Amino acid sequence: MVVTIVVAALALVLGVAGHWLLRGRLEATETPALTVRDFVLPLQTLTVFVLAFVLVTASTSNGKADEAARNEAGTVDHMYEVADYAPATQRRRLQGDVVCYARAVRAREWPAMAHGHGTSEPSVWTTDFRAALKRMGTDTPAFGMLVAADKERSQARQTRIAESTPAIPNAVYWLMLAALTFLVITLGLCLPRQNTALVTAGLVVLTALLTTVLLVIRDIERPFSGAIRVAPTAISSVAEDITQDYTAAYKASRLPCDNDGLRSSV
Known part of the structure; x- marks a missing residue:
């Protein structure tokens, strides 16, 4: 530097x-x-290049967040199904932990990611899940599959949380805003003295378009907040499905958590 x-x-x-x-x-x-006009073309090129580069970076981060959320939801569903092969003494506990984890991610961690961080509620159920695995023993046929699935779930969750932070540093954003401001002022200084109405209208449209791009970048670089955000659709769908499966399998047995994934007192 x-x-x-x-x-x-x-x-x-x-x-x-x-x-x-x-x-x-x-x-x-x-x-x-040199005149003011000589600075317009390189300034335009620089501004558009920076906006395009940052837009691609922000879009990539948003795409990674969405992919991680979908992978996590699929892995959670797979974990519940694989737990069917666990011994009867551990099966209900493992599947209950998976259901409560999905609920905690949906209700507790998703809103927290709008502020760029995760929460501890889902970790309560992953800890209990691993404790059940230890009691189950390594000689159980489903042990290896459950460990592998839990590792894949953990990686997807870490990626999801990591992508919840802004992809573009604030310094870069303010630099883009400064470049946009300087470009608009420079173009305004170069307006012709005659027939300015059409050219001024073009400058207004250009300013609006560049400002919109900047606002879109600001929005998509935060994947879990704003107008363009990754919704908990996948994990919500999985949570509902495995809750129904749990209820059908264990009938009167209650889940160890409430609808928000918090540990139940009963």
Whole structure:
């Protein structure tokens, strides 16, 4: 970073100093001087390039968050089904933990991710799930499948939580806003003196479009908040399905948690 700043500053100093030293020779050869218009094209290119690059980065983060959420939901459903092969003494506990985990993710962790972090409620059920696995023993046929599924679920959850934080640092966002502001001001200074209505309207439209892109970037870089957000559709669907399966399998047996995934007192 320091080298880049130093090189850029030296280039600026050398350019300005060279201009003053060679000013007489440049005027003698009638070398054209720079005007405001000469800065418009490179500034436009730079602004559009930065906006496009950041938009791609934010979209990629949003896509990863959505993929992780879907993978996690699929893995949770798979864990519940594999637990059917566990011994009867551990089966209900394992499947109850899976149902409560899905509920806790849907009701407790999803709202927290709008603020860029997870919660501890789902971890209560993953801890209990692993405790049940230890009691089940490694010689049980379903042990390896359950361990592998739990590892895949954990990785998907970590990715989901990691992607809940903004993909674009605040410094980059303010840099884009500053570039947009400077571009609009520069274009405004270059408006023609005559027939300005049409050109001014074009500038208004361009400003609106670039501002919209900036707002879209700001929105999608936070996958779990804003207008364009990843909804808990997949995990909610899985939670409902495995709850019905649990109720059908164990009838009067109650889940160890409430509808929000919090441990029940009963």
